Amino acid sequence: MIWRSLLLAVLLAALSAAAQAQRRSEFYAGPVFTDSKSYTFEGGTNVKTDTGWGFLLGFAHNFNPKLSGAIELEWGTMDYRATIQPGLTNNPNPVATVNSSIDTGTVRFLGTYNFSEGPFTPFVTGGAGWSYVDTNIPSGLPQNVCWFYPWVGQVCTGVTPTYSTTRFSYNAGAGLRYNWGPNYFVRGLVNEQWIDFGGSYGTASLTQYRLDFGIRF
16 A cells, blocks of 8 residues: 555656646736837927837747747837928928827747746847837828628728838847746746838837736646
8 A cells, every 4th residue: 555655646746747847838918018208200300209008918838948939919009299390491381299199019929038947037038020000190081991790780980091000120128037836927027129110210119118927838
């Protein structure tokens, strides 16, 4: 009986270790906060953004205890005030002021390196992807758009087109992570994201603060 008990204990320990070793995937989500910032464009136009907020979803695969790869989907919004200059010295049009909000959506692929295999570890991360930026400034007259809704049939409404663009973006960040038992983790990080607008402006940078809550499986 003693040997059977010992054998059963060893078997249960091995199965537990194997189950933990198989937790190679992670799903996480959390809020994103973006620093306010001022931008100046060619011709004198300038924009001042307020602190923004958003939400992030991520899925990661752990290649080993220190290295992982992931895909993230991030949405955010921030209010802004813009002073738009006419751009020409003798332009009769006055300076225009716009108060609105910028909506952004980003999909990125990234890698993360943990400096320790223990439950508490610092880490660095970096990746690249694409960012959609919508200024919510009308770019034309309202248009009638229709779609099929499952319960009521065809639905039509007026939609105003806005100035928007999709651009290449990349990021780098660092933070601290804590594995809460075998199944859960939490981490905080500071992330810097760059969006390549090209042209005369070039690249814009955004400083973000995140708190991710995740599950391991």
